[in-house]
Amino acid sequence: MNIDLSLMPVTLDVAHVGLGALSLLLIIIVVIMAMFRSSSNTNESTVEPNKEQVTPSDKVDESAIKQNLLKETTPEAALQLLMLLQQDARLIDFVHEDLAGFSDSDVGAAARVVHEGSRKVLQQVFNFEAIRSEDEESRITLVQGFNASENRLTGNVTGEAPFTGTLIHKGWRVNEVSLPQLAKEHDVYVVAPAEVEL
């Protein structure tokens, strides 16, 4: 999804560039939502509600959805990750709890379980690398032809590259994903089996 901003006509006003960026963002959201929907395995109507959010944006993007430029993600990997996060970090249990009525120390104890476990899972499955090596809050310059999917411009986005601005977040890139292999008949929808002690 590379968009070279320098290709835009210079006469185009700021508002349109902003709108373009917004629509891009919305598409990303739609993709993510679609991924989660398919992973939750519900057969409800597909992406309709999200489409409403998309309508105010450019027509080009609308047709992109119609032309099926989007790819479907398989729920398997998402469910597998969910299983690992439940198994080692009790994430589903934690998120399903109502925190009201519990003291901070209770929440803290549970948070340690979730944090320690999630960390272990993420370290095992993904190999992360910061996209930018500069310190956050320092001034950096993006030269022409920079990678727009790795570097997101915000704020007073005008003019042409090189862009100079403050690095707010250094970004993360996953270099390697190593999910466990699955047995062919394994039911990934069971993210945590019921446990019965005899």
Added chain:
Amino acid sequence: MKYSIGIDLGTTNSVISYVELGSIDEQSSQDEPVTGLLEIAQLTSVGNVEKKKQLPSFLYLPHDAEITDAETSLPWGTQTSKITGVLARELGAKTPIRLVSSAKSWLSHGGVDRKSNFLPLNSPEEVNTVSPLQASIDYLAHLKNAWNSEFPEDSFDEQEVIITIPASFDPAARDLTAEAARAIGVRHLTLLEEPQAAVYSWVKSMGDNWRDQVSVGDVILVVDIGGGTTDLSLVAVTEEEGNLILNRIAVGDHILLGGDNMDLALAYQVRAKLAKEGKNLQPWQVQALTHGCRSAKEKMLIDPALDAVPLVVPSRGSKLLGATLRSELTRVEIEQTLVNGFFPEATIDEHPVEKPRAALTQIGLPYAQDAGITRHIAGFLSKQAGATDSLGFDSQDEFIKPSAILFNGGSLKAPVLANRLLSIINGWLTEAGEDKARLLDGADLDLAVAKGAAYFGFVKQGNGVRIRGGLASAYYIGVESSMPAVPGMDAPVEALCLAPFGMEEGTEAEVSDREFGLIVGQPVRFKFFGSTVRRDDVSGTLLDFWSPDELEELPEIQANLTADGRKEGEVVPVRLAAKVTEIGTLMVEAIPREGDQRWQVEFDVRD
């Protein structure tokens, strides 16, 4: 044969490492052989297969209704009735009656029949129990399959395989390990003592510089604290024709004491702390706590800035809040429990305290009763005071004084523990007016054994220095002395030396001047002894007296003359001969006066 494969078949974890032998042919000595660590595919949760550097040495025997065959798929097939690795450990934590653990400790336990199916101990009748030997076969088979699926071109059976064993393994345990390897089809096998493997790993990591690190007259003490056992060895440095030679001159007793004991000790301490707050833990919580203590220990011992690590035991149900137990482990607690409990201040005269066990002890592993590793080391150094006498080193009176120390095992990665141990040993040396021992470092304490084992395969081909060792013990059989019978007294037993100390691989010794009458078809048993201190006895030496700590009685051995053309009941005069095989196992044979038949005398016999 393209690779040398080193297998650290551990009590709690197994590791497999390799060296590509072809990669070093006709190259200058500077070139490093291609080495690697095999990532072992294994079930990590039901239906999930992951590759890990370690294969937890656990075997889980699932109930038919527990897991479907399809859920136990591995790259090379399904593990239907037996699950090994991470999943076995995880399932077993919740269903201990179906979990086989510490098979290696059972393999070296002379008090049980190691080929009979009794593991898991005290499991219900419907569980299809396995023998310690079978469990070892299963672990090795898993490693073999993992190798073959990773290297389909270079079949495991065709490679040089080196399996490490504790230096203190008795002949029967060595034999059983070799038998397990044969059972999975290994053709080129060698057994290597773990402390020696650690030394090889150190030599390899030093490259040619190892010669600058030690000099003639040095005595290196190897302290290997594994998960389940502590293994001690002494290696002396001598010179021959200008070349430095390493000689393994002594090994310690079998001490069932290791890192797992430390985790358990910490968990019990936290349990006591929680009990004071009125919270009593259930068994599953203690288990989770032990797990938590292990990672807390590792974090804190490696990071000196941490003062406390919180411990949480999550609830078992889906309600996490309110039901999660919280406690913490402070640096003071960890250091007190581990430093004072396992590495207590001790003088060189303080040796392990062994109380006689209560008469009605359940059958179980002979865990060390004294957790003080420093006392075990003091006992070992004192017992081996004469280990260097024959090498022409300065005579040592009270105890042997090491001049260098090599550590191995994950527990000793912690600077607190390593420094403590070093300072206690150096305290003994200083008091005796000797220089302090220096620490040889540079080895990877977790993986050194497997790496050193694979490197040994390379050394075996004539590259680099080879440690001289041979038998670390002299072996004797008990012979009833021909004294007139005295009512109420057993006929005194004399010990006849079969295999002398230091007997080398591939050599044979025959007791020529003594014959035994064996009856065809009737098994005959002999008492069997080992001694790690009597270095001067030769084959055929007859002892009519020895002090109790000189000779250790081992499980009986049995000679069984099959008919083979002879008449049942016929008495055949035989001589006994001992042989150390190239693999590294001891073999005792009965040779009849006539004919060229030979009968093997069996170790590990039971009723």
